[in-house]
Amino acid sequence: MELRIDATNPAPASEQVRTQLLAGVREGSLPPGAKLPTVRQLADQLGIAVNTVARAYRLLEEDGIVETFGRRGSFIANQGDAIQQQLQAAATQFARKAASLGVSAKDAQRVVVAAINGELG
Known part of the structure; x- marks a missing residue:
């Protein structure tokens, strides 16, 4: 799944990342257990600040969509839908x-x- 930041979109970049990842989960392109890029990798890919991606991941973690395991990385949660x-x-x-x-x-x-x-x- 390729993520993009739309500079014309009034939504903050962190929200754009969050909603695109949610869409990937809904569509099945990000199935349970899928490994996400590191915060730094995704920030570099999108040309945005590391803290912006970290915020998106943190919000998804709070919602139970993403699980982070320290150095192992961040993954789409396995606990059902x-x-x-x-x-x-x-x-x-x-x-x-x-x-x-x-x-x-x-x-x-x-x-x-x-x-x-x-x-x-």
Whole structure:
């Protein structure tokens, strides 16, 4: 998978790296266990600061998408589909909140669909 930084994109370079890596995980071009380039290698390849790549990797680690093992490097996490796990956790949290507010399933679905359409188009 080849990553690129788009200078015309208003998103910070770290966010561009993060979203491209997430897309690779979703598409399957970065399967569980895939070794990622070192922070320094990817920074050199993209022409950006090392700290920028390190931030992207750190955010992906916090989300359970990437695992880093010191000198062995960074890898796509093996613990199943972390993206689906996070979506399920968020959906469950939303459903619990809606139930605690006494919202009907139909109204909760309407709110979710509106939010999804607003964020994802």
